[in-house]
Structure formats: C-alpha cells, structure tokens
Amino acid sequence: MKLTTIFADSIWSVIYEESIDDAYNDEFEHWHDVEYIFDFVISHEKEWRLSPWKNLSIENMTLTVMEEADELESRLIDTYEYHNKGFDKEFESLSKNSTEIYLMKSKAYGKTADRKPSLLRLYAIRIEKDKYVITGGAIKLVEEMHETEELTKELEKMEKVKRWLKSQGVHISGEVDHLIE
Amino acid sequence: MSDNTVILNKLSQGQSEWRDRVDSRHKDADWLKKSAMIAVKVLSRLHELGMSQKQLAEVLRVSPQYVSKIVKGQQNLTLETISKLERILGMELVTV
Numbered sequence: 488m489k490l491t492t493i494f495a496d497s498i499w500s501v502i503y504e505e506s507i508d509d510a511y512n513d514e515f516e517h518w519h520d521v522e523y524i525f526d527f528v529i530s531h532e533k534e535w536r537l538s539p540w541k542n543l544s545i546e547n548m549t550l551t552v553m554e555e556a557d558e559l560e561s562r563l564i565d566t567y568e569y570h571n572k573g574f575d576k577e578f579e580s581l582s583k584n585s586t587e588i589y590l591m592k593s594k595a596y597g598k599t600a601d602r603k604p605s606l607l608r609l610y611a612i613r614i615e616k617d618k619y620v621i622t623g624g625a626i627k628l629v630e631e632m633h634e635t636e637e638l639t640k641e642l643e644k645m646e647k648v649k650r651w652l653k654s655q656g657v658h659i660s661g662e663v664d665h666l667i668e
Numbered sequence: 669m670s671d672n673t674v675i676l677n678k679l680s681q682g683q684s685e686w687r688d689r690v691d692s693r694h695k696d697a698d699w700l701k702k703s704a705m706i707a708v709k710v711l712s713r714l715h716e717l718g719m720s721q722k723q724l725a726e727v728l729r730v731s732p733q734y735v736s737k738i739v740k741g742q743q744n745l746t747l748e749t750i751s752k753l754e755r756i757l758g759m760e761l762v763t764v
Contacts, residue, residue: 491684512686521707521741546708614672
C-alpha cells in the first residue's frame with residue numbers, strides 16, 4: 488500500500504497494491520464514466536427501485552451521479568484553495584454512534600447535508616483536524632453498508648487502511664483531549 | 669507541520685495527477701456533457717435491443733475501442749457518426 492497527495496498537507500489518497508490509480512482518482516473517474524454508472528445502476532436495479540431515486544430514469548440517474556461528483560469535487564477544491572472552511576466541514580463520522588476518536592472512519596457526501604439524499608460517498612480515515620486519507624467511495628443506494636457487497640468491501644478497505652496507518656506510526660494527535668470534552 | 673503530516677508526506681509517492689484530469693474535464697465540459705447524454709441514450713438503446721458493443725462496432729465499421737469511448741461519454745463525436753448511430757439504433761440522439 489502507498490499514498491499519493493491530493494491536497495498538500497491535508498488530503499492523501501491510498502494506492503492499493505492491485506491498483507494503478509489512487510482511490511480518489513479511481514472514484515472520480517468512475518463517477519465520470521457513463522458506462523460504469525449505467526452498468527452499476529442496471530446491476531443494482533432492485534436496490535435502485537427501492538431507493539429515493541426510484542422514479543428517476545436511467546438517463547437521469549447517470550447524469551445525477553456525474554453532477555454530484557462535480558459538485559463534491561468543486562467543494563473540496565474550494566475548501567483547499569480558499570481556506571474558507573476546513574475539511575472537517577466536508578467529512579463526518581461514518582456512523583452517528585461511532586465512538587472512534589483515533590483514525591475515525593469518515594465519509595463525505597456528493598451533495599451538501601441540507602440537500603440530501605445524496606447518491607455518492609467518498610470514504611476516508613480522519614488523521615487529525617482537517618486531515619484525511621481517502622480510502623474509496625461508492626454510489627450508495629441502500630441505507631446500511633452491510634446490505635451490498637461493494638459497500639461491505641469499502642468498510643473492509645477502511646479497516647485495512649486504518650491498520651496500515653497505525654503500523655506506519657500515525658498516532659493520536661494532541662487534539663483528542665479536546666474531542667473527548 | 670504536525671508529526672502525522674510529516675509521516676504521511678513521507679509515505680506519499682508525490683502529487684496525484686487528479687488536478688490535470690479536473691482541468692481537462694473543465695476545459696471540455698460543454699461537449700463532454702453532450703457526449704455523456706448521447707452515451708446514456710446509446711447504452712439504454714443497446715440494452716433494450718440486446719445488442720452488444722462489439723456488434724455495434726461491426727455495424728458502424730469502427731473499432732470496439734472507439735465504441736467504448738462513445739459509451740463512456742468521452743468521445744467528441746462528429747455529426748457523421750451521430751447520424752450513423754441514429755440510423756443503426758433507430759432513434760434520435762441530437763435535436764437541432
């Protein structure tokens with residue numbers, strides 16, 4: 488496993504052993520690949536028809552994924568370039584009930600919180616304030632991650648990256664005391 | 669710079685090429701969006717007809733790689749190709 492830098496000193500992305508591209512690039516390439524999105528939606532038709540997007544046509548589903556990807560990418564770029572807010576405003580804990588404070592599994596949405604539901608998730612491990620390592624992403628049509636094979640795999644990837652980061656010496660930063668309070 | 673930042677920067681192979689890809693997508697945004705809309709229509713029609721991309725490539729007399737670029741929404745299509753696709757698939761892809 489290796490890393491590549493997405494936003495200097497703030498966001499890194501994992502390059503898995505079996506991959507050429509890093510996780511961040513991989514996801515955004517998929518989310519701009521019409522054939523990938525189309526095939527994904529068709530092969531998850533059951534989940535799609537039970538989802539909040541059940542009334543959208545396949546054409547609109549595909550274009551919605553691409554638009555959400557553009558929106559997320561623009562927000563991340565703005566966050567970095569204009570420093571008007573930290574990345575902690577874009578990412579949140581993977582689970583509302585999470586008790587993780589060290590290397591917390593996290594997610595960013597395609598759409599902002601006030602405009603949910605969002606089809607896209609970008610998954611990451613939180614290192615410390617406003618710093619994240621991207622592990623993957625998904626088109627999420629179901630409520631719980633264990634409901635599909637792809638999302639379960641994303642969870643496993645996060646755990647794997649978390650273990651690897653620990654083994655490389657990434658440690659609890661001084662901010663943890665503040666978080667516990 | 670925090671200790672963790674130093675560790676992560678040491679583990680990093682360097683800057684990802686993501687920004688070049690974003691710039692390229694932004695530069696070509698107008699035609700890429702139109703290409704994406706055509707790609708979805710083509711894929712939907714192929715799905716309906718039960719026709720493979722390979723079969724489409726044969727009828728269009730182009731390489732499978734070219735059809736792959738069309739359905740990924742990454743081909744800057746000519747009017748000639750669009751017209752051929754419309755004839756083969758029996759549908760309108762672009763309205764003028």
